[in-house]
Amino acid sequence: xxxxxxxxxxxxxxxxxIGPEVILKALSKLTKLDEITVVGxxxxxxxxxxxxxxxxxxxxxxxxxEQLQMIDIDIDVDKITPGMxxxxxxxxxxxxxxxxIAHTLxxxxxxxxxxxxAKHCWKAAGHHYPGQTELLAERAGVNRFGMLFVAKxxxxxxxxxxxxxxxxxxxxxVPDTLNPDLLSRKLDLFVECLEQNFGIQTPKIAISxxxxxxxxxxxxxxxxxxxxxxxxxxxxxRYPHVQLDGPIPPDTLWVKPAQTWFGTGNYGHDGYLALxxxxxxxxxxxxxxxxxxxxxxxxxxxxxxxDHGTGFDIAGKGLANGASMKAALELAMDIVPHNSAAQKxx
Ligand SMILES: NC(=O)C1=CN([C@@H]2O[C@H](COP(=O)(O)OP(=O)(O)OC[C@H]3O[C@@H](n4cnc5c(N)ncnc54)[C@H](O)[C@@H]3O)[C@@H](O)[C@H]2O)C=CC1
Ligand SMILES: NCC(=O)COP(=O)(O)O
Numbered sequence: 001x002x003x004x005x006x007x008x009x010x011x012x013x014x015x016x017x018i019g020p021e022v023i024l025k026a027l028s029k030l031t032k033l034d035e036i037t038v039v040g041x042x043x044x045x046x047x048x049x050x051x052x053x054x055x056x057x058x059x060x061x062x063x064x065x066e067q068l069q070m071i072d073i074d075i076d077v078d079k080i081t082p083g084m085x086x087x088x089x090x091x092x093x094x095x096x097x098x099x100x101i102a103h104t105l106x107x108x109x110x111x112x113x114x115x116x117x118a119k120h121c122w123k124a125a126g127h128h129y130p131g132q133t134e135l136l137a138e139r140a141g142v143n144r145f146g147m148l149f150v151a152k153x154x155x156x157x158x159x160x161x162x163x164x165x166x167x168x169x170x171x172x173x174v175p176d177t178l179n180p181d182l183l184s185r186k187l188d189l190f191v192e193c194l195e196q197n198f199g200i201q202t203p204k205i206a207i208s209x210x211x212x213x214x215x216x217x218x219x220x221x222x223x224x225x226x227x228x229x230x231x232x233x234x235x236x237x238r239y240p241h242v243q244l245d246g247p248i249p250p251d252t253l254w255v256k257p258a259q260t261w262f263g264t265g266n267y268g269h270d271g272y273l274a275l276x277x278x279x280x281x282x283x284x285x286x287x288x289x290x291x292x293x294x295x296x297x298x299x300x301x302x303x304x305x306x307d308h309g310t311g312f313d314i315a316g317k318g319l320a321n322g323a324s325m326k327a328a329l330e331l332a333m334d335i336v337p338h339n340s341a342a343q344k345x346x
Contacts, residue, residue, distance in 0.1 A: 005035045006110045006302075006336035008329065009071075009100040012040025013115020015080045016089040017310025018320035020048040023115060024062035025322025026329060036329070037069045037109070039100040041092065043077045045070075051082075055318035071099060082316025090121030097132055101139045104301050111302035111332040112136070115325070118310045119168070130168035133296050136303055145298035146189045149280065149307060150331060151288035156263035160288065161198070161271045162280045163190050163297075174276045175210065175223060180231040183207075183273070187235060190271055191242055193297040197335045203270040206253060207232060207246030210275050214247045245269065254283040261287045281307075290323045293331045302335050304328040 013019025024045065027033060038045070045065035052062045073095055079088035093115075100112045114132050122129060129135045137145040149162045165186050166177050187205070194200040209228065211221025218225045228247050236244055257272065259265035274280025284292050285307060292307035306324035314320055 005032065006333050007108065008036045008111050008113055008332055009104055009109040010036055010038050010113045010329070011096040011100050011115050012038065012044065012093070013096070014085055014089045014093040014117050014121055014310045015041060015044045015075070015077075016082055016085045016121075016315060017116055017118065017312055018308075018315050019093075019115030019117075019310065020044050021052065021062070021315070021318070021320045022306065022322040022325040024049055024052065024065065025060045025320070026326035027068065028061040028063040029322070029326055030329060032333070033067065033069075035333075037071060038065075039071045039096045039103075040073060040115075041075050041077065042070055042072045044075075044080065047077070051316060052318055057318050060322055071103070073099060083312045083314075085118045085121040085310060085312055087121065087124035087126075090118065090123070090125035090127065093117040094122055094125060094127050094135075097135060098139075101136060105140065109301070110336045111304065113325075113328050113332050114303065114305040116306060116308060116310045118312070132305065133167065136296055136299055140299050140301070142298050142300070144185055144189060145296055146186055146193075148190075148193065148295045148297050149284045149292050150295055151284060151292035151307075152327070153261045153263070153288075154291070156260060156266075158260050158266075158268050159198075160257055160261060160268065160284070161194070162284050163271060163273050164277055164280045165273060165275045167277055169277075171276070171278075178210065178223070178275055180227055180234075183228075183231060184235070186273060187239075189298050190273060191239060194270055197297075197302075197338050198270075199338060200270050202241050202243075204243040204245070205271045205273060206248055206269040207244060207273045208250045208253050208275050208279060209247035210250070212249070212251070214249045243269075246273075250275075250279055257283070258287060290321055291327045292324060293328045295331070295335075302332050302339060304332045304335075 075092045215221040215224035256267035260268035294305040296303040
């Protein structure tokens with residue numbers, strides 16, 4: 001049976017950042033526009049389009065916003081200056097996301113693709129969330145969710161999937177935040193998502209250590225010895241159909257995925273569980289900054305986003321690359337049918 005095309009809400013992100021530009025560039029490369037509704041301010045998109053048309057340096061084509069379906073949100077455009085995120089741009093990007101979530105929860109969309117926002121601008125606007133992920137989870141009423149980065153290699157066709165066990169917290173809080181319960185929740189979600197969204201029934205997952213050399217038997221840190229290794233043993237019993245490798249020393253963990261990514265070997269796992277933000281995202285962004293996609297797993301709908309931020313340093317200059325936004329739109333379109341089929345089966 002042919003499933004209906006996925007309906008996507010696409011938020012503009014911070015209007016002072018590169019979100020509007022990457023959206024116009026990404027959409028110019030897609031053919032299926034009927035199912036995409038941009039949630040943002042038409043005036044901002046029109047200004048961005050005019051800037052891009054006038055620019056002599058922009059390399060990528062942009063679509064005319066007149067061709068796009070929109071939920072148009074009125075904002076005071078005079079308070080928005082490209083490259084200068086502020087309380088007004090934070091209030092706007094918050095309103096775009098809130099609106100997209102409300103329409104999605106009302107059943108109008110199957111997925112939300114989000115443009116990048118700046119957390120400090122949300123804060124300036126009085127919204128105290130660590131990021132879009134937490135707002136999405138709160139509004140969807142879930143407390144079990146995760147931040148997963150997905151990137152398909154242009155060299156080998158292999159897909160790298162990296163789940164972060166902890167996300168936007170200060171580095172000094174990481175060791176105290178990590179514990180067996182948290183990791184079990186993340187692993188449960190990961191196994192579920194690999195099956196439901198990617199059709200992988202018997203996955204291979206690599207888990208990173210925390211300390212140099214995974215603690216070197218307690219000499220360089222004790223988390224591995226005290227609880228990470230025993231926890232992994234327990235998980236191997238819980239998931240006999242999953243190959244769980246680890247804790248792998250964090251410096252060498254990324255050698256095999258890099259070889260697999262660049263096509264010089266074929267040793268990749270189906271998923272990587274990184275213990276903190278930069279442990280997972282430095283390798284992901286080094287290998288795949290122009291194509292990785294940030295997804296939120298555990299929500300009752302699909303959410304994807306480019307891996308990059310608001311790029312305030314290049315906003316309004318025509319320099320932003322729309323490739324990661326394009327990948328985020330394509331991944332959402334790919335996953336929705338898998339997810340709907342898995343939910344029907346379950
Ligand atoms: N999905 C989201 O909403 C994300 C939001 N952020 C937020 O973005 C803000 C800025 O964060 P940064 O750490 O500076 O990261 P960033 O990704 O905005 O910029 C890092 C560097 O990459 C360049 N860059 C980013 N996207 C690019 C693109 N599409 N094409 C060409 N060059 C690009 C920028 O010019 C800059 O030099 C922060 O407030 C952060 O919280 C960061 C990551 C993701
Ligand atoms: N480093 C990823 C990131 O900042 C995206 O966060 P979110 O706003 O999608 O929660």
